[in-house]
Amino acid sequence: DIQMTQSPSSLSASVGDRVTITCRASQTISSHLNWYQQKPGKVPKLLIYAASSLQSGVPSRFSGSGSGTDFTLTISSLQPEDFATYYCQQSYSAPRSTFGQGTKLEIK
């Protein structure tokens, strides 16, 4: 099974900060990497697919990069509504996908 490891597990930042979250796969997954945002009590929302493609309707301050085993999600300038938990997901072995453990982004 492909394991996904995110870092950090939690992160404190301020409005306006640039934030980067990383995700590492236990084996190469090409660009089969998706990012989701989940706010407390809400349903996960797809942000980025295929490592770097922005889902329709997602603000351009979100971006993704990487291929192979190492990936990053970057928020260029944090907004109040961005404080949430972010998950990466590999779909290389879809339909048997795997999620990372999540990164909780909190207000400093």
Next chain:
Amino acid sequence: EVQLLESGGGLVQPGGSLRLSCAASGFTFSSYAMSWVRQAPGKGLEWVSAISGSGDSTYYADSVKGRFTISRDNSKNTLYLQMNSLRAEDTAVYYCTKDTIVVVPAARNWGQGTLVTVSS
């Protein structure tokens, strides 16, 4: 507009059974693979099971293999998850997802989830 509405969650004793349903609308149901993803209280997301559009192919996480059965009724636009031999660690919100392939597969649509609590 895509809508996914789960139902069937509730409180069940360890060893018991429960069947979840996910009513789909707003798209051609039989054309899409569907999945169940769960989230234990305060924990992360875990993929549970998936089924092809036709229903001919099914897939399970090791943690539920042999206990859970995914199925679908394309005439009713409904996805199911039959859960048997339930354990405390199966306690979670269960989401159904519509899996779409745009370059790569991703869960672009999620239901609101249904809570399953396994406890005596």
